[in-house]
Amino acid sequence: MANGDPTPPLAIELSAINKSFGGVHANKDVNLKVVSGHIHGIIGENGAGKSTLVSILYGFYAADSGLISINGQTTTVRHSADAIGWGIGMVHQHFMLVPNFTVLENVMLGHEGSLSVEAGAQKARSTLNKLSEDFGLAVDPDMIVENLPVGLQQRVEILKALFRGAEILILDEPTGVLTPQETEQLFEILRALREQGVTILLITHKLKEIMAITDDVSVMRDGEMVAHIETARTSPAELAELMVGRKVLLEVDHTLAKPGVPVLQAQNLCLTTANGIDQLTDISLTLREGEIVGIAGVSGNGQSELLDVLSGITAPTGGSFRVGISEITAQQPSDPAQLRSLGVAHVPEDRHKCGIVLPFSAAESMILGYSSGDKKNGGWWLSPSELETNCADRMQDFDIRPPLPKLASANFSGGNQQKIVLAREISTQPKLLLVGQPTRGVDIGAIEFIHKQLIALRNKGCAILLVSVELDEIMSLSDRILVMNNGQMVGELARDEADEQRLGLMMAGIGADDGVTALQMGAKS
Amino acid sequence: MADLWLQFLLTIDASLRVATPLILCAMAGIFSEKSGVIDISLEGKMLMSAFAAAAVAAMTSSALAGLMVAIGVSMLLGLLHGLASITLRGNQVISGLAINILASGLTVTIGIAMFRQGGQTPNLARAERFRPIELPLAEQLGSLPLIGPIYREVISGHNILVWVALTAVLFTAFILTRTRFGLRLRAVGEKPEALDSAGVSVARTRYLALIIAGVLCGMAGAYLSTAHGSGFVREMTAGKGYIALAAMIFGKWQPRGALLACLLFGFLEAVASRMQGVDVPLIGEAPVDLILALPYLLTVILLAGFVGKAMPPRAIGEPYVKER
Numbered sequence: 091m092a093n094g095d096p097t098p099p100l101a102i103e104l105s106a107i108n109k110s111f112g113g114v115h116a117n118k119d120v121n122l123k124v125v126s127g128h129i130h131g132i133i134g135e136n137g138a139g140k141s142t143l144v145s146i147l148y149g150f151y152a153a154d155s156g157l158i159s160i161n162g163q164t165t166t167v168r169h170s171a172d173a174i175g176w177g178i179g180m181v182h183q184h185f186m187l188v189p190n191f192t193v194l195e196n197v198m199l200g201h202e203g204s205l206s207v208e209a210g211a212q213k214a215r216s217t218l219n220k221l222s223e224d225f226g227l228a229v230d231p232d233m234i235v236e237n238l239p240v241g242l243q244q245r246v247e248i249l250k251a252l253f254r255g256a257e258i259l260i261l262d263e264p265t266g267v268l269t270p271q272e273t274e275q276l277f278e279i280l281r282a283l284r285e286q287g288v289t290i291l292l293i294t295h296k297l298k299e300i301m302a303i304t305d306d307v308s309v310m311r312d313g314e315m316v317a318h319i320e321t322a323r324t325s326p327a328e329l330a331e332l333m334v335g336r337k338v339l340l341e342v343d344h345t346l347a348k349p350g351v352p353v354l355q356a357q358n359l360c361l362t363t364a365n366g367i368d369q370l371t372d373i374s375l376t377l378r379e380g381e382i383v384g385i386a387g388v389s390g391n392g393q394s395e396l397l398d399v400l401s402g403i404t405a406p407t408g409g410s411f412r413v414g415i416s417e418i419t420a421q422q423p424s425d426p427a428q429l430r431s432l433g434v435a436h437v438p439e440d441r442h443k444c445g446i447v448l449p450f451s452a453a454e455s456m457i458l459g460y461s462s463g464d465k466k467n468g469g470w471w472l473s474p475s476e477l478e479t480n481c482a483d484r485m486q487d488f489d490i491r492p493p494l495p496k497l498a499s500a501n502f503s504g505g506n507q508q509k510i511v512l513a514r515e516i517s518t519q520p521k522l523l524l525v526g527q528p529t530r531g532v533d534i535g536a537i538e539f540i541h542k543q544l545i546a547l548r549n550k551g552c553a554i555l556l557v558s559v560e561l562d563e564i565m566s567l568s569d570r571i572l573v574m575n576n577g578q579m580v581g582e583l584a585r586d587e588a589d590e591q592r593l594g595l596m597m598a599g600i601g602a603d604d605g606v607t608a609l610q611m612g613a614k615s
Numbered sequence: 616m617a618d619l620w621l622q623f624l625l626t627i628d629a630s631l632r633v634a635t636p637l638i639l640c641a642m643a644g645i646f647s648e649k650s651g652v653i654d655i656s657l658e659g660k661m662l663m664s665a666f667a668a669a670a671v672a673a674m675t676s677s678a679l680a681g682l683m684v685a686i687g688v689s690m691l692l693g694l695l696h697g698l699a700s701i702t703l704r705g706n707q708v709i710s711g712l713a714i715n716i717l718a719s720g721l722t723v724t725i726g727i728a729m730f731r732q733g734g735q736t737p738n739l740a741r742a743e744r745f746r747p748i749e750l751p752l753a754e755q756l757g758s759l760p761l762i763g764p765i766y767r768e769v770i771s772g773h774n775i776l777v778w779v780a781l782t783a784v785l786f787t788a789f790i791l792t793r794t795r796f797g798l799r800l801r802a803v804g805e806k807p808e809a810l811d812s813a814g815v816s817v818a819r820t821r822y823l824a825l826i827i828a829g830v831l832c833g834m835a836g837a838y839l840s841t842a843h844g845s846g847f848v849r850e851m852t853a854g855k856g857y858i859a860l861a862a863m864i865f866g867k868w869q870p871r872g873a874l875l876a877c878l879l880f881g882f883l884e885a886v887a888s889r890m891q892g893v894d895v896p897l898i899g900e901a902p903v904d905l906i907l908a909l910p911y912l913l914t915v916i917l918l919a920g921f922v923g924k925a926m927p928p929r930a931i932g933e934p935y936v937k938e939r
Contacts, residue, residue, distance in 0.1 A: 148812075150937055171814030186809040188802045189929070199802050200813025202795040210795070250813075 100162065101126040101258050101289035102147065107156035109142055116142040117153070118313045124258075124306075126161070129280060129290040131300040131321070134310030135333055135533040136504060140293045141183070143310070144260050147291075148180045149173040160258070179251025180260040185243050187250075189236035193229050194218065197250045214253070221252050225282050240388075241272035248279065252288075259283065260291045265299060269388055270561065270594035277303050295333075297326040298562075309333055334534045342541045345549070347569040350379030353413070353522045353553040354400070360408030361395050361577075369395045370577045372409070377522065377553040382544065384556045384568030386593050392577035393557045394439055397526050400555070401436040402429040413522065430459060435515035437508075439526030439557065445511040448500035452490070453481035455499040456514050488513040489539060505536030512540060516547060523547060526557045541567060561593060575599035620761065624768045626885050631769070631777060632843060634881025636661065636835040636852075638780040640859030641866070641873040642787045643831035647693075648868060649791065650824035651804035651930040656696050656711035657832055658856025659718035664689040664836030666722040669736040669847035670729060672743045678841045681743075686833035692718070693829030697822045704934035715856075723849050734849040736840070745774040745842035776838040783831060788870040800824055804928030807935040817935045835859075854911065861914040868927065883909045 102124040109117040116139045124130045134140050146153045149167040157164055160176045167173050173180075187196050194211060197218055203210035215231055222228050227245050235243060244264060251259055261280075265273045280290055280303060292304060300307050300321065307324065309317040309332040317332050354377040361370035370392050377383055387393050398404040400411065405423030413432045418424045426436065438444035446455040457477060461468030466480045481495035488509045490502070499507060508528065515523065528544065529537040544567060548554055558564050564571055571588050573580045573596040580596045640657045647654035664685035672681030692714055699710035723734035730736055750771035757767030791797040799820050802810045807817045839855075840847045858880055866872025887906035894900055 150812075169814060169816075170812050174814045180812065182812065186806070186812040188806045188809050190805060191802065195798060196809070199798060199809065200815045202798060205795050207793055207795060207798050254813075 099126045100124060101128075101160070102291070103157075103159040103162075104143070104147070105157040105159075107143065107146060107158075108154045109139075109146060109151060110154060116313050117146070120156070120310075120313075120315050122308055122315065123318070124289060124291055126289050127284065127287050128305040129284055129292060129303055131292045131294060131304035131307040132310060133294055133297065133300050133307060133329060133333060135295060136531050137533070138310040138333070139313040140295075140310050141262055142313075144180070144262055144291065144293055147173065148178060148260060174254050174256075177255055177257040178260065179248075179254060179256025179258070181244065181247040181251060181262065181264055183263040183266065185247055187235045187243060187246060190234060192232050192234055193238075193246050193249075194231040196235055196246055197231075197253045201254055217253060218249060221249055225252065225279065225286070227279060240267045241269075241275065244268070244276065245279070248283075257287070258289045258291065260293070262293045263295070264292070265294065265296065266559075267389065269597050270590045271598060273299075297329055300329065301326055311335055330534065342545060342566045344545060344566065347381045347548065349381040349569070350551065352376050352378050354411060354555070356400070356409070356411035358409035359396070359399060359406050359411060361392075361399060361404065362407045368577055370399065370406070373577075373579055374409075375572060375579070377555055379521075379553055380548055380551045381569045382548050382554040382556055382567050384558065384564035384571045385574055386558075386561060386564045386571055386597060387574035388597050389559045391574050391597075393574055394526065395577070396574070397436070397439065397524055397555075397557055401434065401438075401524050402426040426459065427462070430518075433521035435518060435520035435523045437511050437515050437523070437525045437528060439530070441504075441507055441511050446499045446507055448498070450499050451496050452485070452499055452502065452510055453477040453495035455510055456481045456484060456495075458514065460514065460518065484513040484517055487517075488543070503533070504531040505533045508532050508540065509536065512543060516543065519550075520552060523552055523554045524557075525554060527559065528556070529558070529560065529563060537563075561590060565590075565593075573597055617760075621764055621768070622889075624764050626882070626889055628769045628772075629885035629889070630878060630881040631773070632881075633884045634877045635777045635780045635843070636838050636855055637859045637862055637877040637880055638874060639776075639783055639831045639835035639838065640856055641863040641877050642780075642783045642870065643828035643835070644860055644863040645787055645791075645868055645870060645873060646800070646824045646828040646831070648863070648931060649804045649928055650800050650821045651807060651928055651933065651935075652696070652700055652821055652825060653707040653932050654696070654711060654825075654828060655708060655857070655860060656692065656714035657828075657859055658852055658854065659711070659715035660689040660692045660829060660832035661836040661839065661856050662715075662722055662850070662852045663692060663718040664833040665840040665851055666726060666736070666836075666847045668833075668837035669739065669840035670726070672739055672841050673730075673737045673846070676740075676743050678739075678743055678745050678837075681841050682745075682834065682837040685837040686830050689833030689836060690826055690829035693825040693832070694822070697825045700934065701818050701821050701825075704936065707932055707934075719850065722847070726847065726849070736847040739841060739845045743841070744845055745776055745838075747772045747774050748778075774838075774842045776834060776842050779834060780838075783834075784870050784874045791870070796820075796823070801928075804930055807930050808937075811935070811937065821935075832856075854914070858910055858914050861917040864927075865917045880910045880913070883913070 100123050102122065104120060104122040107117050107120040120143055132140050142151065145151045147158065147167065149170045149172050152168060158167055159165065165176065188199065194214060198210060198214045203213055218231055227249055229242055229245050229249065235246060264276060268276060283290060294300060304321045307319055307321050307329065308315055309329060311333055356373055356375050359370055359373040362368050373396060385393050395404065399406050402424040403426060405420060407420050410417055410419040413429065413434055416432055442448060446458065457467045465473060465476055478495040482493060485493040485495065490506050490509045490513065499510065502510065528540050532540065544554060556564065556567055565588055569585050571583045573593060575597060576599060580599060583592065640661060644654050644657055667688040668681035668685035671684040672678050696710050696714055699705040700707040726734040726736060753767045753771040757763045791801065799810060799815055803817055803820045810820065811817050839851055844851065859877065862876035862880055863873045865876040887903060887909065890906055891903050
């Protein structure tokens, strides 16, 4: 059947794959053909079923029904060991590396070659060195993995797959944790691998990456494969439409900001942990009415801590910040409730941890933090009917689906959960809104909506501090962009000065001046 | 002077005897916990196998048969712990606690049913126990000044299980660092999904670790009732399993550190029993109760995490569930 038509040889062919988790039909009759030696992209929104599909291919899950053919042979993949045996390697979104092992130990794990580790290690070392040379993937085999930067850890993952003889490499959202420069380096590596005949399956939700590197692209939506296209014959707009099922505005309608008086002034804010680790060092910034200031940076460089300090969750250990007439210092710390009363609203980065309580009803999640307010938001005696009416109103305003105030927060999709948090925080008409990762794990339709809401809020005079790891989001929403690296502000760019190259270098901790040399060094390593 | 030296050596010798079950249990704990399974059931496994060893030795008149059955019983308990905490993904502390309670009750119940001596087993004759092994020339070399007594008192005269315990430390260190299984064992306790995605079964690796831990605990139990003692007495482990657990944590989950911690505990206990009724200058009669309590106090302090910053295996206590 597969060899019936004179098509190029297929590395992978999936036919009519079905998989359900409880009531959720994650994959519905999915078909996929991946041409040998191509870079094939699978794009889709979060929750479209991409990860489930590749997990089935890699033997993490068993499909409920359907056929898998690898290199023209129909087979079953029950365990990861089967997949590895068929020459499939996978680079997971969250790395599968033992943090306190060396690079060599991680690469060997599961494929030690002999009972004694030492005997295997010698052979593995030479194989690893050869692979590193062949593919330009230099890594010191004796480094402890947790001490390596993320980009290199990912390299170790790729080496691990190649070490096990992978000829088909699956990468699941590989660029989420990388700087633009690291992403470019990864793409160089992928191109080199393609040269050597490796087939690559790239899972992503970023249109730009599909356009930049893939030969073919398949689009998934709601667990179904909706299109297979040659990348050269499509456009980002078409792909986006396929992903969402309707036309989407990729550009935000951004008008010139009219900044007013300062709302937030931070001076030399510092945060040092009990073990003496500096998480924030001398952060100074000013936020004015009616502007959006974006904070760019690779995640884990102090952005989260800054949000925690500014929202009153953590007290600074040095410096101060002023909201309205109140000054908050290490000696006079504040708390989220007090800041809220000063007009500071906060959309936390991790909505599951800090934004909502999953088992609570939507109406209950809708009043978190505001329950000491008026009757609509709680008060001494909760009035379920008041809360539900209030919640229903906001659900209508924010297009939260399904519009059921009694439904448990856990049963809403990521995008709708985020809208619940946003509705709660925006409805109080704050003077200052702190937003962390407003669109993480949110589908494109909801992203568009959330972006519009933020701009509208700004136009009404609210000051917004936006922290996001999505550079596109930062660049399209912000009036000014601050870049953080290692707990420090590396620099500030005006909206029209910012491009990916400059931001990327600053995110890597390099000032704009010595950027060129850094790029050259990066290419060598 | 020579007398004091001899006293000191005798204390060291006693420390080693007392430390032996601790060492075996601590090594067992290292296997379980490095694989990511919390093992407070060391106590129960040791108690149950102490009873099994004594009972079988009494019935067959063979200490070796007792040891074998003890190992078997302890392995079965390890598998039970595995079933609850690996396959059924239960809470590992509760599963361990259940085994301890089970052992505490079952040993007495079966003991009364079998021997009708209030839960004890009959006193074992010399031939039914593991006997001290006198090394050659112990007496002749023992007369050498200073070094002689070390050979005669400390090195010679231990039963086989003491040597097994010391070998177990080398064995554990070797397995952990030099073998394929050791690499996988350490990986599964740190990041089980890494092992899974490498195509190696997480459950199998953990079960194997628990079986090895069972073997070691079984030997510790047999030592208590058929080598160190001469029969089973109810609750004879008296918290030694927890002490071993504390020693293992104090030793930062490393064989060498755990060995040293066990020897320290053993030393404290040995000193306590030697100090009974001894007049100490300035203090008067030694506060034996306090010294006897020392190992337990130290255990509480160590288990509460007061000493140093130990880095437990990262995935410890978490049942492995594939998720995506």
